[in-house]
Every structure is written in structure tokens, then in C-alpha cells.
Amino acid sequence: MNIQVPTALLDGSVLALLAKEDTYGYIITKAMQDLLGVSESTMYPVLRRLKKDGYLETYDQPFEGRIRRYYRLTETGQEHLTEIKAAWGDFRQAINSLLEEK
Amino acid sequence: MVNEYLAEVKANMSGIPADERDELLQFYEEQMMDAGLTTDEIVAKYGSPKQFARTLKVEYFIESDNDAAQDAPAGKRTKNLTMMILLIVLGLFASPILIPLAIVVVVGIMSVLAIFLMILAGIYMGIVGALAGGLFMFVLGIGVLTQAVGTGIFYMGLGIALTAAVIFFTPLVWAVTKALFEMFVTFLKWIGRRFLSKKHTPVTEG
Structure with a gap:
């Protein structure tokens, strides 16, 4: 069975990916697809919203006669990631204590 | 060619603001090019240009209504909402179901x-x-x-x-x-x- 990924965790996953290095759309959607089974049509609004909220910004780089839009984590985005990580830590502990209780 | 496919999608995306439309197309162009899809594979995955344009429009209006529900002048939201309902109803008749x-x-x-x-x-x-x-x-x-x-x-x-x-x-x-x-x-x-x-x-x- 599949567990639906809550928005906060999608946001956190993208921000964490970008915390390592700037990257472009396909790398992000591919990672989310492979690891969480989330489609690119789900990722588009996520990226759009994160940009609108100032958590990430974009810049274009030429590649083989077209452009690739790169995403970069902002300072606010870094702070937001820290918050999500903390919330996730609490959540994970709570669920673990419930699921792994014998 | 991917470019022709996308040009046709673009031609069917009336009603969406130009900047939003271009951002969407840029995103999906990269997806298609970076995945190295042929035109046939693109059609298999996204549908015909017309179908894909319709999907993008429905998603755009759903998404912008989600934004509007949080903070937007009521008039603008009503206009988008009407558009969204219309698109969903029209889309249902043209959909594969x-x-x-x-x-x-x-x-x-x-x-x-x-x-x-x-x-x-x-x-x-x-x-x-x-x-x-x-x-x-x-x-x-x-x-x-x-x-x-x-x-x-x-x-x-x-x-x-x-x-x-x-x-x-x-x-x-x-x-x-x-x-x-x-x-x-x-x-x-x-x-x-x-x-x-x-x-x-x-x-x-x-």
C-alpha cells in the first residue's frame, strides 16, 4: 500500500535536496518520483508555491541549445527546512512509539 | 519533435496568463527533453497536445483557486472558479472515461x-x-x-x-x-x- 505524502514533507524533501546543491527540474521530479512515487504534475505546484513563498529562487542556464531552470535554496528556505526537520523528528518519534510498540 | 508538440499545447492554452503559461511550458519542456522522450512516448504519457493543454488548464485553475481561497479579492476568485467549473464539465465530456x-x-x-x-x-x-x-x-x-x-x-x-x-x-x-x-x-x-x-x-x- 501507499502512504500519501503530506505537503509539509514534500516541501521538506525538495528543500533538503536543494540544500545539497542547486539543481534543475528533472533531477528534482525524478528523485521525488523514484523515492516517493510523486508525479511531476504534483511537483509543479509544489515548486511554484515554494518559490512564491520565497523559500527558493530560480535562474536559467543554457544547455544544448535550450535552457534549464535551476532552483536554489534561499536563506528563508534553509530556516523553513530546519523547522520541517524538527517537526518531522517529533512526528517520526510519535509514530514509531505507536507502530513499534509490542 | 518536442517543440512542435509544445507549440500545439501552447496554442490550446488560452485563458491562462502568458507568464504562468510560459512557466508551465518551460517546466514540461525540460521534463520531456531531460527524460529523452520521443514524440510517441510524450503522447503516451501526456496525451495529445489538446488533452495535455486541457489537463494543464484544469490544474492551473484548481491551483489558483487554492491560492485564491486563502487570499484574493472575491471577484477574481469567482471568475477563476466559474472558469474552473466550466473546464471540468467540458473536460469530462472530452475525457477518455x-x-x-x-x-x-x-x-x-x-x-x-x-x-x-x-x-x-x-x-x-x-x-x-x-x-x-x-x-x-x-x-x-x-x-x-x-x-x-x-x-x-x-x-x-x-x-x-x-x-x-x-x-x-x-x-x-x-x-x-x-x-x-x-x-x-x-x-x-x-x-x-x-x-x-x-x-x-x-x-x-x-
Whole structure:
């Protein structure tokens, strides 16, 4: 069975990916697809919203006669990631204590 | 070629602001190019340019209504909402799901909307009636006051009570109406996502 990924965790996953290095759309959607089974049509609004909220910004780089839009984590985005990580830590502990209780 | 496919998608994306449209197309162009898809694979994955354009439009209007529900002038939201409902209804008829099923779903949507509007009209006529009745009784009470003080005061009191009840309950009724409407919109979005978006993995909100 599949567990639906809550928005906060999608946001956190993208921000964490970008915390390592700037990257472009396909790398992000591919990672989310492979690891969480989330489609690119789900990722588009996520990226759009994160940009609108100032958590990430974009810049274009030429590649083989077209452009690739790169995403970069902002300072606010870094702070937001820290918050999500903390919330996730609490959540994970709570669920673990419930699921792994014998 | 990918470019031709995308040009055709672009031509079918009227109604979406140019900057939003270009951003969407840029995103999906990269997806297609970076995945190294051939035109056939693109059609298999995203559908014909027309279908894909329609999916993108529905998603755009659902998404922009989600934004608008949080913070936007009511007028702009209504316009987008009307567009969204229209697109979902039109999309259902053109979607790969069977036409009879589409008709059932559309008739369902229309019935819910009609019932909703009738309830709304009933409630608001009730409010207006109660308000008019309250005022009428108050005036009647003043008129009778000179002949029979008790009766006059009784009617005046009744009038005031009725008016007060309206003032008290109207915001409540309004809130309930709004909540019902939001439920209807959420239901429509679910229909739109469920039947129109290809390969869409649903995500929980919030």
C-alpha cells in the first residue's frame, strides 16, 4: 500500500535536496518520483508555491541549445527546512512509539 | 519533435496568463527533453497536445483557486472558479472515461449546484421575510400603542425580537453557506483531479 505524502514533507524533501546543491527540474521530479512515487504534475505546484513563498529562487542556464531552470535554496528556505526537520523528528518519534510498540 | 508538440499545447492554452503559461511550458519542456522522450512516448504519457493543454488548464485553475481561497479579492476568485467549473464539465465530456459516465457525473454536479442554490434562495428569502415582518410588527405596535398600551408594547417587543434574531443568525447562516460552498468546490476539484489529470498522484492538503 501507499502512504500519501503530506505537503509539509514534500516541501521538506525538495528543500533538503536543494540544500545539497542547486539543481534543475528533472533531477528534482525524478528523485521525488523514484523515492516517493510523486508525479511531476504534483511537483509543479509544489515548486511554484515554494518559490512564491520565497523559500527558493530560480535562474536559467543554457544547455544544448535550450535552457534549464535551476532552483536554489534561499536563506528563508534553509530556516523553513530546519523547522520541517524538527517537526518531522517529533512526528517520526510519535509514530514509531505507536507502530513499534509490542 | 518536442517543440512542435509544445507549440500545439501552447496554442490550446488560452485563458491562462502568458507568464504562468510560459512557466508551465518551460517546466514540461525540460521534463520531456531531460527524460529523452520521443514524440510517441510524450503522447503516451501526456496525451495529445489538446488533452495535455486541457489537463494543464484544469490544474492551473484548481491551483489558483487554492491560492485564491486563502487570499484574493472575491471577484477574481469567482471568475477563476466559474472558469474552473466550466473546464471540468467540458473536460469530462472530452475525457477518455465513457460518455454516459460523464453525463451522470455532470448531471450530479448540476443537481448539487441547483439544490444548493435553492437552499440558499430559501434561506435568504426567510431572512428578508423575518426582517420585514419584524419591522412591520414594530410599526404596528407603535400604531396600536395609543389605543391599547399592552398590545402595542407586545407587538413592538415581538418586532424587536424578530429583528434581533435576524441580526444574530445572519452571520451564522452566511458562515454555513460559505462552508457548504467550499465543500462543493473541494468536491469539484476532486472530480477534476480524479477524472481529468493523467497520472496524477493525489497529495493530502495542509
